[in-house]
Amino acid sequence: MRQEHLLKEHETTYRLDRSFRREVVSYIERCHLEDGGYFFARIPPSSGTDTYFAVKSLSILGVKPQNPEAVVNFFLNWIREGTLGGITGIFNVVEVINELGQITDELRSYAQEQIMVCENKAGGFGALENLDVEVTSELQQTYRAVRVLKTLSTRFDQNRIVRFVSGFLNPDGGYGREGRSTLASTFYTTEIHRLLGAETAKISTVDYLRSRETNWQVNFDRGQVSFIEDLFWLVKGLANLGEKSDFPDRVTRFVLGCQRRGGGFSRATIMGIPTLEYTFYALSILREVGVL
Numbered sequence: 001m002r003q004e005h006l007l008k009e010h011e012t013t014y015r016l017d018r019s020f021r022r023e024v025v026s027y028i029e030r031c032h033l034e035d036g037g038y039f040f041a042r043i044p045p046s047s048g049t050d051t052y053f054a055v056k057s058l059s060i061l062g063v064k065p066q067n068p069e070a071v072v073n074f075f076l077n078w079i080r081e082g083t084l085g086g087i088t089g090i091f092n093v094v095e096v097i098n099e100l101g102q103i104t105d106e107l108r109s110y111a112q113e114q115i116m117v118c119e120n121k122a123g124g125f126g127a128l129e130n131l132d133v134e135v136t137s138e139l140q141q142t143y144r145a146v147r148v149l150k151t152l153s154t155r156f157d158q159n160r161i162v163r164f165v166s167g168f169l170n171p172d173g174g175y176g177r178e179g180r181s182t183l184a185s186t187f188y189t190t191e192i193h194r195l196l197g198a199e200t201a202k203i204s205t206v207d208y209l210r211s212r213e214t215n216w217q218v219n220f221d222r223g224q225v226s227f228i229e230d231l232f233w234l235v236k237g238l239a240n241l242g243e244k245s246d247f248p249d250r251v252t253r254f255v256l257g258c259q260r261r262g263g264g265f266s267r268a269t270i271m272g273i274p275t276l277e278y279t280f281y282a283l284s285i286l287r288e289v290g291v292l
Contacts, residue, residue, distance in 0.1 A: 173204030
């Protein structure tokens, strides 16, 4: 399935054939439920977040959902029923429906209004304290809000967002609250800066990410458990700064080691069940290192 040959620095020797793509697409579509959305557990009702991961993963593989109209209606029904709200919900809907090219004026108006009421006093979006355990970073909701607003070409105070995000910069070049840099917060910062065309403290932030990459490499060599979301934040953070992984083959080998029978990917190589979320992370990483 893979052909190996020598490539220049930062490029992987791995190549994946069409059977790999077909297998992953088949896994994703097996998670498509009768209500139009997707859920990795394959039990109704579908999950908005899993539907986002499914459609985005299919896009990476160069295909659309088998029944795109059903996916759109799955989300539009939420709007009709008045059950769509919150930054994450709006983000999932806008991302998916925009991916499928079916943004409507009704959705645009609704989404803009719902996002703007979530602006916080510090200059970002969403809660500042008592974050839900599923929120990976204090900047996650701000990123999602900015992504929605930019997708919908909404006018908003971008400089205020940049100032807010800059407050999380730490001396080591990473981002995170209370002086503790994290890969997640650093990734979301680079995403926000990229969307807004703002300058990241590139040299110091690249240094931070390279340091984390070196530590990941050491842990990888020692056989210590690594998680695919950490690698996603690391590789994507570097990509947002115009950089590539120094260890593309080992990154690829780790990701492929997370694949399970049936085509989906799990969180780690040594344990875990496949989910649509981890499959999205895997495909995103493989694309960045040049395998897909």
